[in-house]
Amino acid sequence: xxxxxxxxxxxxxxxxxxxxxxxxxxxxxxxxxxxxxxxxxxxxxxxxxxxxxxxxxxxxxxxxxxxxxxxxxxxxxxxxxxxxxxxxxxxxxxxxxxxxxxxxxxxxxxxxxxxxxxxxxxxxxxxxxxxxxxxxxxxxxxxxxxxxxxxxxxxxxxxxxxxxxxxxxxxxxxxxxxxxxxxxxxxxxxxxxxxxxxxxxxxxxxxxxxxxxxxxxxxxxxxxxxxxxxxx
Numbered sequence: 001x002x003x004x005x006x007x008x009x010x011x012x013x014x015x016x017x018x019x020x021x022x023x024x025x026x027x028x029x030x031x032x033x034x035x036x037x038x039x040x041x042x043x044x045x046x047x048x049x050x051x052x053x054x055x056x057x058x059x060x061x062x063x064x065x066x067x068x069x070x071x072x073x074x075x076x077x078x079x080x081x082x083x084x085x086x087x088x089x090x091x092x093x094x095x096x097x098x099x100x101x102x103x104x105x106x107x108x109x110x111x112x113x114x115x116x117x118x119x120x121x122x123x124x125x126x127x128x129x130x131x132x133x134x135x136x137x138x139x140x141x142x143x144x145x146x147x148x149x150x151x152x153x154x155x156x157x158x159x160x161x162x163x164x165x166x167x168x169x170x171x172x173x174x175x176x177x178x179x180x181x182x183x184x185x186x187x188x189x190x191x192x193x194x195x196x197x198x199x200x201x202x203x204x205x206x207x208x209x210x211x212x213x214x215x216x217x218x219x220x221x222x223x224x225x226x227x228x229x230x231x232x
Contacts, residue, residue: 031053043072146176150163
């Protein structure tokens, strides 16, 4: 049966009209066994699940029960953005689809670690000498990983637009992963070998409106500012 969510998928995949969107994104959640909830985002819940097909534990993102249509649109947008990005410092997408109740989901690598924000907060709460625990060379290496991932995304025509410590995952082996690409914007790519052009069919009206003058999206304190619009 038709539904607004399926219509959104049809619109998002209109560039591949010859393919049946429902057939591609049909229910494939039967292969995943939920273990526990491990996190909450602005518009999504993160579950630790076991992939019965591969025998590995992975992370499954699903929209929160209170998610609005715009939040669901961003959720789908994030999954399709991740599908375009293949870099060691960017969370890897494994699967994207609809469950038996026509709710979207996507599956990524499961990271056993913490966010950069949580790490900084722990230093403040425990009064640990962060400089001793994280010497300069270690901090530079982590920062370089972040820059590498962001630079790669830019080369693929993707701007994150909500880069902050809460969106930087640190695993137990000092691997950095940039996550939460729900506010990302697609632009023309500069990589001649793998160009990425702005795909208007990818974004709904709500996503396109997120880039209009006078519309603010992101986290105060971390949002980029275009000084050409300021009167000094």
